[in-house]
Amino acid sequence: MKEKYKLKDWQDLPIGGVVAEGGNSADYETGTWRTSRPIWMEENCINCLNCWVFCPEDAFILKDGTTKTGKPRKEIESINYYHCKGCGLCAKECPVNKKGKKIAIDYIKEEH
Amino acid sequence: MSKILAITGAGAMSECMRQINPDVVPAFPITPSTQVIEDFSQFVADGKVDTEMITVESEHSAMSACIGAAAAGGRVMTATSSAGMALMWEMLHIAASMRQPVVMTLINRALSAPINIHADHSDSMGARDAGWIQLYAENNQEAYDNLIMAPKIAENMDVRLPVMVCMDGFIISHCVQTMQLEDDDKVKAFIGEFESTYPVLDTENPATWGALDLQDYYMEHKRAQHMAMKNAKDVIEKVSADFADIFGRKYELFESYRLDDAERVIIAINSVCGEIKEVIDERRENGDKVGLLKIRSFRPFPYKEIAQALAGVKVVTVLDRSESMGAYGPLFVEIRTALFDAPEKPMVYNRIFGLGGRELFMSDIHDIFEENKTYLETGKVEKMFDYLKVRGG
Ligand code: SF4
Ligand code: SF4
Numbered sequence: 001m002k003e004k005y006k007l008k009d010w011q012d013l014p015i016g017g018v019v020a021e022g023g024n025s026a027d028y029e030t031g032t033w034r035t036s037r038p039i040w041m042e043e044n045c046i047n048c049l050n051c052w053v054f055c056p057e058d059a060f061i062l063k064d065g066t067t068k069t070g071k072p073r074k075e076i077e078s079i080n081y082y083h084c085k086g087c088g089l090c091a092k093e094c095p096v097n098k099k100g101k102k103i104a105i106d107y108i109k110e111e112h
Numbered sequence: 113m114s115k116i117l118a119i120t121g122a123g124a125m126s127e128c129m130r131q132i133n134p135d136v137v138p139a140f141p142i143t144p145s146t147q148v149i150e151d152f153s154q155f156v157a158d159g160k161v162d163t164e165m166i167t168v169e170s171e172h173s174a175m176s177a178c179i180g181a182a183a184a185g186g187r188v189m190t191a192t193s194s195a196g197m198a199l200m201w202e203m204l205h206i207a208a209s210m211r212q213p214v215v216m217t218l219i220n221r222a223l224s225a226p227i228n229i230h231a232d233h234s235d236s237m238g239a240r241d242a243g244w245i246q247l248y249a250e251n252n253q254e255a256y257d258n259l260i261m262a263p264k265i266a267e268n269m270d271v272r273l274p275v276m277v278c279m280d281g282f283i284i285s286h287c288v289q290t291m292q293l294e295d296d297d298k299v300k301a302f303i304g305e306f307e308s309t310y311p312v313l314d315t316e317n318p319a320t321w322g323a324l325d326l327q328d329y330y331m332e333h334k335r336a337q338h339m340a341m342k343n344a345k346d347v348i349e350k351v352s353a354d355f356a357d358i359f360g361r362k363y364e365l366f367e368s369y370r371l372d373d374a375e376r377v378i379i380a381i382n383s384v385c386g387e388i389k390e391v392i393d394e395r396r397e398n399g400d401k402v403g404l405l406k407i408r409s410f411r412p413f414p415y416k417e418i419a420q421a422l423a424g425v426k427v428v429t430v431l432d433r434s435e436s437m438g439a440y441g442p443l444f445v446e447i448r449t450a451l452f453d454a455p456e457k458p459m460v461y462n463r464i465f466g467l468g469g470r471e472l473f474m475s476d477i478h479d480i481f482e483e484n485k486t487y488l489e490t491g492k493v494e495k496m497f498d499y500l501k502v503r504g505g
Contacts, residue, residue, distance in 0.1 A: 010332035010339075015272055016211030017325055017333050018310045022318030 026083075030057050034086030039106040040079050044096055047075045051090035051105060059084035086110060114295045121252035121284035124291060125191065125217045125277075126151035128259040130161055131299040134215075135186030135306070138166035138177030142196035143229045144281040145219040149191055171196040175203035175214075182212035183321045185311025187263060190214070193281060194221035194235045201239070207274045208243025209337060210321055211309075213266030214274040216244075217259065220382065220433075221281040222468040230469020231280040233381065233434040236410075237442045243337055245275040245344050246411040250367075250385045253291035255279040257361055258408075260294070263303050264351045270343040272309065280383040282469065294359055302358055345412045365414040367406040368421050370396060374403030376484045377422065377458075379447055380431040381407045384465075384472055391477040402481050407443065415450040422451065427484040428460045431500075435464055440497060461493045465500040476501060 014020045040051075052060040052074075065075035088107050091097055096104035119127065125148045129137070137156075139149040156165045164181075168174045174190055182188045192200065197218060207214050218236055222228040236246055245265060249255035255277060262275040279285060310319040325333055345365065352363040367385075370392055371377065378388050385406040395402050405421060422428065428451070432441025439445070444462035451457055463480070465472050480500070487493050 007328060008332070010335040013329070013332055013336055015309055015336075016209065016321070017323060017329075018210075019320035019323050020310055 029082055030085040031082045034081075034084060034110050036086045036088060037081070037108055037110045038079060038084065038086070038088065038090050039108060040076060041104050041106060042076075044102040044104040045076055046096060046104070047073065048095055049074060049076070050093045050095060052076065054089045054093045055084075056087065056089065057083040057085055060090070114298070115293050116290055117293050118288050118290050119252065119293070120147065120286055120288050121255055121279050122147035122219065122286065123151055124252040124256040124293070125259055125279075126155070127293060128256050128299070129189055130155045131260075131294070131296050132187070132189065132263060132303060133161045133300070134163055134189040136164045136166065136177070136181035136188045137190060138168050138174045138181065138188075139190050140168050140171045140174045140192070140196065142171070142193050144221055144285045145191045145193040145196070145217060147285070148217050148219070171199040172203060175200040175207060178214045178216075179203060179207050179210060179212050182207070182214050183210065183311070184313045185308035187267075187306040188212070188214045189216065191217035191219070193219045194223055194229075197235050197239060198223060201242075204239055204242040204244060204274075206322065209333070211272040211337070211340065212274060213263070213272055215259070215262040215266055216274065216276050217255075218276045218278045219281045219285045220278050228468040229281070231283050231383070231433070232467045232469065233278075233432075233442075234467075236276060236278050237432075237434040237436075239276070240411055240442060243273065243341070244411065245271075245273050245341070245348070246409070247275065247277050247348075248381045248408055248410060249277070249279045249284070250383060250406060251291070252279070252284055252287075252289050253361070254363075254408075255284065256291060256293070257355065257359070257363065260299055260302065260359075261348075261351045261355050261363075263306075264354075265344065265347050267306065268343075268347045268351075269307075269309075271340050271347050273337075273340050273344060278382065283383045292359075292361075298358065302355070341412050345409070345414060348409055348412075363408060365409045365417055366421070367404075367408060369404040369406060371403040371405060371421055371425075373401055374425055375401040376427045376429070376481060376488060377403045377405055377425045378429045378431060378477070378480060379405045379407065379443065381410065381433065381443060384431065384433070387472065387474050388477055391474050391481065394474075395478075395481060400481065400485075410443075410446075413446050413450075415446070418447065418450045419454050422458060423454070423456075425458045427488050428458050429480055429484050430460065430462050431480075432462060432464050433466045435467065459487055459491075459493050461487075461495065462497045463500050464498070470501060472500065
């Protein structure tokens with residue numbers, strides 16, 4: 001755990017539970033909430049980015065890529081498990097999964 | 113210029129709000145607090161204040177807007193009564209837990225049912241655990257003075273808690289009494305500029321208020337809130353001392369009226385204390401050693417100080433103007449707790465009176481002193497808990 005997030009004593013808390021800085025949810029490990037885990041299967045992915053849109057934790061990491069015809073686009077690079085809370089929305093919303101022939105996001109029980 | 117004028121308790125509160133000139137006043141009218149907001153909205157309409165007045169659709173919204181405006185970085189005030197405050201319930205706790213120094217006039221009124229618009233303390237006593245500082249007043253001068261002091265107490269950096277300034281509905285809110293209205297500039301100078309903490313309108317320094325707390329932090333936040341309330345005790349005393357220096361009227365956490373050599377004492381809150389003092393003066397003329405302890409600050413509650421003030425007293429009658437069904441009255445519970453460690457414990461008993469505005473006359477107060485005289489003589493409290501003036505006994 002980062003030093004910054006070591007549990008503080010009551011005397012050291014900012015007043016009234018205020019979150020006194022912006023954008024620090026990026027530092028909060030929602031990954032510990034996970035009981036199930038999405039596994040992204042690159043070989044079956046069509047890079048529609050539905051999963052990236054639906055993910056409530058912004059856990060899909062994108063990279064620059066190109067379409068078959070050479071047009072620039074964003075593609076999925078990986079899932080950030082520090083933030084992925086295992087809700088399964090990505091697997092539900094993936095059109096490849098929906099079609100039912102192949103799986104682009106597998107959704108399995110987390111092993112503890 | 114400071115002046116003596118004849119004014120209702122509610123009118124005095126709106127005059128005080130005019131002098132304070134808060135940034136935002138969200139409000140929803142309810143009897144008997146309506147005049148506070150009615151008069152104040154006239155001040156807004158006449159351009160006598162710069163306040164942003166928000167007329168909301170309910171008291172829940174009024175308190176929500178208070179919290180939002182305070183978190184945005186403004187000095188915020190409102191007023192309510194009874195069912196109005198009951199509808200604020202959820203937000204009362206949030207204002208206190210988010211440590212927003214909102215100042216509210218509460219004109220005490222009974223809760224329904226049956227519907228009753230008159231004075232008792234079931235509204236504020238029910239909210240005693242909401243985390244608000246509660247100050248009570250015997251008359252409109254005290255209520256006005258408490259309201260001048262309230263922002264200074266609430267906004268103190270060691271406190272940062274909302275303050276409820278209470279007075280009895282109709283008896284004080286609607287009755288005209290003479291009182292000293294202080295000079296506008298002197299009041300403004302006493303209160304000073306509002307200092308905000310992590311205001312959300314400061315976009316350079318983004319802050320989030322009211323976020324989630326889980327098992328890992330909720331208790332620490334509550335512990336810090338408890339400390340703020342403890343600090344409030346010293347701050348109330350300090351602000352009251354400063355107030356006395358400037359305006360000449362002295363206030364403490366409670367008032368000791370002819371307590372020094374008193375054997376039998378009544379403890380009470382708000383307007384009834386005026387009559388009790390009259391009765392005490394009458395009985396003192398005949399050598400009867402009686403006194404009054406009048407609560408001003410119910411939250412925080414000054415346990416130690418009260419125990420000290422009651423040293424040597426033989427019988428204490430605690431008058432509660434509200435009920436906790438199936439238990440003793442809320443004030444009685446505190447007083448007994450305060451006295452538990454006293455080296456010589458007096459007899460202490462509880463009487464419920466005045467619910468829904470039922471009058472307690474001076475003759476009734478004489479009866480109380482006659483009863484506790486018997487208790488002193490026999491050394492026995494005949495009835496620990498009883499009602500005053502209820503038909504059927
Ligand atoms: S399981 Fe939920 S949190 Fe995790 S990557 Fe998928 S949508 Fe995001
Ligand atoms: S929703 Fe499925 S197909 Fe679309 S980018 Fe995500 S994993 Fe690939």
